[in-house]
Amino acid sequence: MKEFKILAVIVALVGITYYGIEPxxxxxxxxxxxxxxFTFKDLKNVDTSIAGNPENGKVLVEANCIACHSIETAxxxxxxxxxxxxxxxxxxxPDLSGAGWIYDxxxxxxxxxxxxxxxxxxxxxxxxxxxxxxxxxxxWMSAQEIMDxxxxxxxxxxxxxxxxxxxxxxxxxxxxxxxxxxYAGLESTTPPDVIKNYMGATPPDLSQYIxxxxxxxxxxxxxxxQVLLPGTSMPRTGLNQKAQEEVIAYMEEIGDRKKAERESxxxxxxxxxxxxxxxxxxxxxxxxxxxx
Amino acid sequence: MLEWFDQRLGVVxxxxxxxxxxxxxxxxxxxxxxxxxLTVLFTFLLxxxxxxxMYYKPDVNLAFDSVNYTIMQEVxxxxxxxxxxxxxxxxxxxxxxxxxxxxIYYGSYKKGRxxxxxxxxxxxxxxxxxxFSGYMLPWGQMSYWAAYVITExxxxxxVIGDELVVxxxxxFYVSDATLTRFFMLHVLLIPLLxxxxxxxxxxxxxxxxxxxxxxxxxxxxxEAEKYKAGKKKESKVVPFWPVxxxxxxxxLGFFMLFxxxxxxxxxxxxxxxxxxxKADGLKTPAHIYPEWYFLWSYEVLRGFxxxxxxxxxxxxxxxxxxxxxxxxxFMPWLDRSxxxxxxxxxxxxxxxxxxxxxxxxxxxxxxxxxPTGANAWVGFASSLTFLTLFALLPFITKAEAKKVGGK
Numbered sequence: 001m002k003e004f005k006i007l008a009v010i011v012a013l014v015g016i017t018y019y020g021i022e023p024x025x026x027x028x029x030x031x032x033x034x035x036x037x038f039t040f041k042d043l044k045n046v047d048t049s050i051a052g053n054p055e056n057g058k059v060l061v062e063a064n065c066i067a068c069h070s071i072e073t074a075x076x077x078x079x080x081x082x083x084x085x086x087x088x089x090x091x092x093x094p095d096l097s098g099a100g101w102i103y104d105x106x107x108x109x110x111x112x113x114x115x116x117x118x119x120x121x122x123x124x125x126x127x128x129x130x131x132x133x134x135x136x137x138x139x140w141m142s143a144q145e146i147m148d149x150x151x152x153x154x155x156x157x158x159x160x161x162x163x164x165x166x167x168x169x170x171x172x173x174x175x176x177x178x179x180x181x182x183y184a185g186l187e188s189t190t191p192p193d194v195i196k197n198y199m200g201a202t203p204p205d206l207s208q209y210i211x212x213x214x215x216x217x218x219x220x221x222x223x224x225x226q227v228l229l230p231g232t233s234m235p236r237t238g239l240n241q242k243a244q245e246e247v248i249a250y251m252e253e254i255g256d257r258k259k260a261e262r263e264s265x266x267x268x269x270x271x272x273x274x275x276x277x278x279x280x281x282x283x284x285x286x287x288x289x290x291x292x
Numbered sequence: 293m294l295e296w297f298d299q300r301l302g303v304v305x306x307x308x309x310x311x312x313x314x315x316x317x318x319x320x321x322x323x324x325x326x327x328x329x330l331t332v333l334f335t336f337l338l339x340x341x342x343x344x345x346m347y348y349k350p351d352v353n354l355a356f357d358s359v360n361y362t363i364m365q366e367v368x369x370x371x372x373x374x375x376x377x378x379x380x381x382x383x384x385x386x387x388x389x390x391x392x393x394x395x396i397y398y399g400s401y402k403k404g405r406x407x408x409x410x411x412x413x414x415x416x417x418x419x420x421x422x423x424f425s426g427y428m429l430p431w432g433q434m435s436y437w438a439a440y441v442i443t444e445x446x447x448x449x450x451v452i453g454d455e456l457v458v459x460x461x462x463x464f465y466v467s468d469a470t471l472t473r474f475f476m477l478h479v480l481l482i483p484l485l486x487x488x489x490x491x492x493x494x495x496x497x498x499x500x501x502x503x504x505x506x507x508x509x510x511x512x513x514x515e516a517e518k519y520k521a522g523k524k525k526e527s528k529v530v531p532f533w534p535v536x537x538x539x540x541x542x543x544l545g546f547f548m549l550f551x552x553x554x555x556x557x558x559x560x561x562x563x564x565x566x567x568x569x570k571a572d573g574l575k576t577p578a579h580i581y582p583e584w585y586f587l588w589s590y591e592v593l594r595g596f597x598x599x600x601x602x603x604x605x606x607x608x609x610x611x612x613x614x615x616x617x618x619x620x621x622f623m624p625w626l627d628r629s630x631x632x633x634x635x636x637x638x639x640x641x642x643x644x645x646x647x648x649x650x651x652x653x654x655x656x657x658x659x660x661x662x663p664t665g666a667n668a669w670v671g672f673a674s675s676l677t678f679l680t681l682f683a684l685l686p687f688i689t690k691a692e693a694k695k696v697g698g699k
Contacts, residue, residue, distance in 0.1 A: 002321065007322070013653065020657030022560075029578070029579050029661075182357075183365065257364075261371075262371060262372075265372070269555075269556065273549045274549055277542070277548070280542040287535055288535065291525060291530055
């Protein structure tokens with residue numbers, strides 16, 4: 001009984017200390033932020049309730065987008081190698097094959113209308129900075145036309161798949177133009193020196209971000225980087241919830257490759273240790289019955 | 293076979309002296325198992341460290357990836373060795389603190405047992421150096437910046453400070469030379485000293501004997517004779533093997549359950565997230581803090597944040613930090629009451645003990661929190677309390693000795 005009392009005192013002291021230096025300190029240093037918003041409700045330039053016409057959208061895309069963007073799945077290959085494209089635009093323009101699938105509909109429509117406000121990069125592309133985002137605003141288009149484009153992009157988007165390969169595709173489409181992932185052998189499609197010039201700093205390699213930032217942080221950060229890192233030149237990318245979860249899943253598959261092994265082995269080791277502990281307890285009782 | 297070895301090595305007698313006739317008091321609780329726990333944890337650290345050493349590369353360009361890619365992802369069970377090593381390093385300090393405050397609570401540092409205490413404190417200092425040097429090796433952001441801040445502390449030493457910092461770092465800033473020498477310290481020099489100090493600690497324990505739960509003094513030889521004569525229940529001692537160790541194994545079993553839970557499922561506290569960003573001397577992290585076991589002394593260091601009587605806060609902090617790291621060595625002489633009893637049975641010391649525990653917990657927690665606003669003042673007050681408690685200890689215990697009349 002006395003030993004349990006001692007144990008209780010130690011557990012209490014250690015527990016209080018642990019609470020103070022881990023959950024509480026973490027809470028103080030990283031206050032909670034607004035939850036991720038996958039409807040991008042701050043973007044209201046385009047009435048997204050309008051039903052789009054994909055056939056008209058196809059005509060509009062071919063007239064307005066493919067001069068810069070490739071759409072591999074619709075037969076519009078990339079015009080020039082990545083290095084040349086990066087040198088021309090500052091960053092490799094995205095292929096639009098999967099755009100209708102990885103981007104939220106509201107975000108995509110408002111992005112076409114005005115890319116800079118959708119990305120929340122007004123602080124970077126100020127009139128005084130002399131910088132201009134490589135893609136022009138299509139704010140001269142009608143809401144109907146924009147929704148036609150969105151409907152077309154959604155119609156050509158690949159059907160959802162799952163598994164690491166699809167996570168990788170989503171990651172490459174969503175992040176891979178700027179970020180490298182050395183532990184997966186991926187280098188940013190925009191060459192590092194070009195992207196450094198474009199962003200102001202080399203975007204970090206994401207190999208260990210699942211560990212250094214953690215899933216909780218990434219979930220808020222990818223959805224809206226300005227909330228956690230005001231002033232960052234990383235754009236809000238407008239991923240829908242599913243695409244964002246795939247990106248994070250891929251970061252975990254690469255950054256914490258041994259998770260499944262760790263968790264299954266952990267159970268066996270603990271089971272083994274429990275058996276040892278019980279045998280040791282039985283042996284101790286036997287031995288001490290002779291001396292007490 | 294046994295005889296062959298016995299003729300050459302005297303193994304039968306050796307086993308008697310070391311195991312079956314090495315006497316331990318019977319009147320003990322599970323806190324007496326901490327020494328064996330520490331021995332086991334140290335073995336875990338040594339073995340996992342040897343495995344890590346086979347793949348680790350002490351070079352600023354290679355270190356980070358050799359740990360986070362090669363060891364964590366490529367080497368079979370490399371992640372397991374790293375987790376055991378990192379969590380083991382953290383948990384070993386938890387057990388050291390429990391061991392240390394068990395000693396203080398039961399007065400096990402008192403007359404006759406001073407060398408046990410001093411060798412134990414020496415081990416604490418060596419483990420601290422081992423922990424600090426090892427933390428630099430993964431070459432993450434916290435490795436770099438903790439090394440930067442801690443080596444910078446030596447710059448506060450009068451006259452030689454600046455040169456000393458350069459001498460320790462091997463460069464004007466924390467660099468490849470720093471990493472390589474801390475690697476040497478971590479895998480060779482300090483482990484050698486630790487092994488020596490452990491042997492000395494065990495040796496120091498041998499003659500004054502282990503203390504017991506009531507601080508009772510008795511004749512070990514007499515009690516041992518009773519035990520050997522078969523009066524096992526009556527005797528106040530038990531042999532180290534198998535009786536004492538059977539209890540230790542039992543405690544060890546349940547402790548290992550807790551330890552492996554941490555290793556596999558709850559290791560974040562021992563592997564700081566920030567350290568998974570590669571070291572970058574141009575990018576200071578928003579919050580720099582040492583590992584949890586250094587937080588209390590770190591808070592004493594930064595608790596003094598303003599000038600008092602013409603001495604800058606930085607210098608005051610450094611003096612206080614120096615005192616905090618050395619003062620526990622002097623426990624046997626600061627405690628002037630000869631009473632060997634658990635703290636709760638000592639009329640004055642019990643208050644001192646529990647005040648100290650609370651103060652150390654406050655220091656630890658505020659050592660991690662950002663030192664802004666009210667936090668800075670809590671830090672100052674708890675640092676001052678720490679020093680004051682030690683300044684008062686001789687007087688409190690002297691008064692206690694008077695009250696109990698030398699009993």
